[in-house]
Amino acid sequence: MADPAWLPWPAEFAERYRAAGWWRGETFGSVLRERAAAHPDRIALVDPTGGRDGGRRTWSYGELDVRADRMAAGLTARGILPGDKVVVQLPNTAEFFEVVFALFRIGALPVFALPAHRRTEISYFCSFTGAAAYVIPAVHGGHDYRELAAAVRAEVPGLREVFVADADPGDFTALAEVPLDVPAGGLGHAPAPHDLAFLQLSGGSTGVPKLIPRTHDDYIYSLWGSNEICGVDADSVYLVALPAAHNFPLSSPGSLGVLYAGGRVVLCPQPVPDVAFPLIESEGVTITGLVPPLALLWTEAAARTDRDLGSLEVLLVGGAKFSEEAARRVRPGLGCTLQQVFGMAEGLVNYTRLDDPEEIVVTTQGRPISPDDEILIVDDEDREVLPGESGHLLTRGPYTVRGYWNAPEHNARSFTADGFYRTGDIVRMTPTGHLVVEGRAKDQINRGGEKIAAEEVENHLLAHPAVHDANVVGEPDPYLGERTCAYVILREGAGELRPAAVKKFVRERGLAAYKVPDRVEFVSAFPKTGVGKVSKRDLRTAAPADAPALVPAPPHQH
Numbered sequence: 001m002a003d004p005a006w007l008p009w010p011a012e013f014a015e016r017y018r019a020a021g022w023w024r025g026e027t028f029g030s031v032l033r034e035r036a037a038a039h040p041d042r043i044a045l046v047d048p049t050g051g052r053d054g055g056r057r058t059w060s061y062g063e064l065d066v067r068a069d070r071m072a073a074g075l076t077a078r079g080i081l082p083g084d085k086v087v088v089q090l091p092n093t094a095e096f097f098e099v100v101f102a103l104f105r106i107g108a109l110p111v112f113a114l115p116a117h118r119r120t121e122i123s124y125f126c127s128f129t130g131a132a133a134y135v136i137p138a139v140h141g142g143h144d145y146r147e148l149a150a151a152v153r154a155e156v157p158g159l160r161e162v163f164v165a166d167a168d169p170g171d172f173t174a175l176a177e178v179p180l181d182v183p184a185g186g187l188g189h190a191p192a193p194h195d196l197a198f199l200q201l202s203g204g205s206t207g208v209p210k211l212i213p214r215t216h217d218d219y220i221y222s223l224w225g226s227n228e229i230c231g232v233d234a235d236s237v238y239l240v241a242l243p244a245a246h247n248f249p250l251s252s253p254g255s256l257g258v259l260y261a262g263g264r265v266v267l268c269p270q271p272v273p274d275v276a277f278p279l280i281e282s283e284g285v286t287i288t289g290l291v292p293p294l295a296l297l298w299t300e301a302a303a304r305t306d307r308d309l310g311s312l313e314v315l316l317v318g319g320a321k322f323s324e325e326a327a328r329r330v331r332p333g334l335g336c337t338l339q340q341v342f343g344m345a346e347g348l349v350n351y352t353r354l355d356d357p358e359e360i361v362v363t364t365q366g367r368p369i370s371p372d373d374e375i376l377i378v379d380d381e382d383r384e385v386l387p388g389e390s391g392h393l394l395t396r397g398p399y400t401v402r403g404y405w406n407a408p409e410h411n412a413r414s415f416t417a418d419g420f421y422r423t424g425d426i427v428r429m430t431p432t433g434h435l436v437v438e439g440r441a442k443d444q445i446n447r448g449g450e451k452i453a454a455e456e457v458e459n460h461l462l463a464h465p466a467v468h469d470a471n472v473v474g475e476p477d478p479y480l481g482e483r484t485c486a487y488v489i490l491r492e493g494a495g496e497l498r499p500a501a502v503k504k505f506v507r508e509r510g511l512a513a514y515k516v517p518d519r520v521e522f523v524s525a526f527p528k529t530g531v532g533k534v535s536k537r538d539l540r541t542a543a544p545a546d547a548p549a550l551v552p553a554p555p556h557q558h
């Protein structure tokens with residue numbers, strides 16, 4: 001069923017990708033069915049804290065398959081139909097997979113929210129997609145999602161159902177009450193391989209996040225393509241350390257890649273060494289993926305741990321630039337092979353290969369999955385740069401989308417007329433064909449892998465009655481790589497305002513905590529470019545103490 005808000009690949013490209021064998025004509029629902037038939041008793045999921053007594057729980061492929069069917073039947077009975085959108089905000093628990101595979105079976109589209117998202121983001125996802133339902137934990141990480149759901153419900157009356165993956169659902173429906181026997185004759189509809197499977201979130205550089213429409217065909221290609229490159233097979237044990245819904249731990253090769261291969265997925269409730277290392281030891285984890293700050297933390301902690309990490313063969317690091325020095329420490333520290341991964345939820349994923357020389361592994365961000373990934377590196381006028389020079393990365397290919405969901409204006413800016421995605425990344429290509437990420441042209445802060453659109457935070461700052469103008473930029477941080485600094489000009493006569501009050505204001509607007517500026521600096525003017533626009537580049541390089549371009553604010557404003 002074609003979604004009118006989605007731009008599919010032009011027919012000649014779709015035919016080419018099918019003929020090349022990249023698109024195999026499978027759906028997530030059919031893949032799970034086949035794996036369950038082939039090896040019903042093999043363990044698919046290990047949820048170390050998900051049991052009734054808070055202990056370890058495992059689901060075999062057969063059990064996951066039956067659960068997905070029953071959940072699909074129950075959701076259908078509650079009016080979730082093919083093409084409906086369902087915002088899924090679940091932590092790293094087995095229920096995440098039960099719900100998501102049930103939606104895949106129905107042909108309803110999960111919209112993948114992160115546990116960190118709050119009222120503003122979730123209300124936007126629900127209203128923008130016209131979501132039929134929203135799925136939450138009761139409490140996670142000290143946050144009560146039922147309160148969040150109540151606030152979202154009040155803002156988005158069209159949201160019909162809230163399901164709570166917990167015994168104590170409050171005013172909503174417990175997920176455990178949903179499953180039903182599948183009616184004779186099945187669910188009545190099975191999605192086609194070229195149909196949309198879900199909407200993924202974009203890191204974004206605009207005022208509101210954009211949604212990325214992915215099909216069964218294209219996403220499944222990125223899974224098995226990743227599996228081949230990362231050596232994932234039925235013996236692989238993948239630890240989901242990052243939030244399960246993020247594209248990296250979901251598909252590079254991630255939980256879905258490992259399930260495709262018939263391997264085992266272990267869910268890690270928190271990505272810290274104290275939680276992850278015992279799981280690596282007890283579950284025999286062979287592969288996992290981390291953002292650079294966590295990779296650093298793990299490498300340091302490995303030197304002091306009593307845990308045996310010997311089963312770990314591959315550590316994937318990506319989401320943000322991994323420094324060469326840190327990359328060099330991975331093998332000696334953790335005793336495993338490093339693979340750098342430079343990917344994006346819009347599609348293109350690059351990996352260093354397992355047999356690449358060490359120098360390439362520590363100094364590049366890899367090369368694309370597919371021979372059909374087209375890479376262009378261009379200057380500001382879209383002309384290709386000379387080989388080895390750096391420029392804007394544009395890409396097109398069998399698992400890179402042709403447009404955001406329901407966003408024609410953004411699409412005109414983010415995609416070229418012939419369908420290349422403008423990644424916003426500045427890269428160069430080495431003679432070996434590997435990409436090195438040199439910087440970013442998009443107005444985004446990459447805070448240790450978490451993406452923050454400057455404009456989104458600026459809009460919230462501008463809503464403060466005392467704020468005249470605001471600019472948000474990234475500044476170097478030794479641990480996160482980058483952190484956010486908000487430069488704020490106060491209104492004349494606004495009186496006193498402290499940085500902490502500005503942060504509190506942003507938090508109370510209902511934004512994810514990682515978007516709250518790390519630092520707030522009051523100024524009386526912004527540095528300008530030659531043509532009189534605010535120069536974010538000068539703001540970025542303006543260290544607080546020696547900022548010649550910045551006129552210090554009058555003392556009463558500090």
Ligand code: OOB
Nearest residue numbers: 203247248252318319320321341342343344345437
């Ligand atoms: C991953 O996906 P997103 O959508 O959260 O973010 C994509 C952006 C890229 O355009 C780039 O700016 C940055 O994140 N990025 C990297 C990087 N990996 C991602 N920048 C430098 N070095 C890297 N290794 O972040 C994502 C998706 C799939 C796999 C891995 C990461």
